[in-house]
Amino acid sequence: MTKRKRYTAEFKAKVALEAIREELTTAELAKKYGVHPTMISSWKRTAIDNMASSFGVKSDEEPPISQKEVEKLHAKIGQLVVERDFLSEASSLILGAGGKKR
Numbered sequence: 001m002t003k004r005k006r007y008t009a010e011f012k013a014k015v016a017l018e019a020i021r022e023e024l025t026t027a028e029l030a031k032k033y034g035v036h037p038t039m040i041s042s043w044k045r046t047a048i049d050n051m052a053s054s055f056g057v058k059s060d061e062e063p064p065i066s067q068k069e070v071e072k073l074h075a076k077i078g079q080l081v082v083e084r085d086f087l088s089e090a091s092s093l094i095l096g097a098g099g100k101k102r
Contacts, residue, residue, distance in 0.1 A: 007035070011033075012043045013043075013047065015029060015033055015035065015043055016040070016043040016046070016047040017047070019040050019041070019043070019044040020044055020047065026040050026041060
């Protein structure tokens with residue numbers, strides 16, 4: 001009993017792309033890569049069917065952010081709040097009436 005051969009996605013894409021280009025016949029590609037012509041036709045059909053979905057992907061998803069980045073941003077927010085409060089108090093002492101000019 002022979003073991004079933006598995007092909008990488010890169011290999012399948014390469015063969016399917018050559019099949020789509022139609023520079024060689026399916027039989028010639030099969031001989032070139034040692035793959036059955038039916039498999040090449042299947043890979044070609046799958047590539048064509050999935051091609052449209054690669055253009056339809058929307059970037060509505062937010063990019064993942066690491067916990068380290070979140071902590072860094074929280075620290076920056078804390079620093080800015082302290083600075084804001086300090087400047088608010090300083091301006092009210094200098095200008096009076098809550099920091100508003102008269």
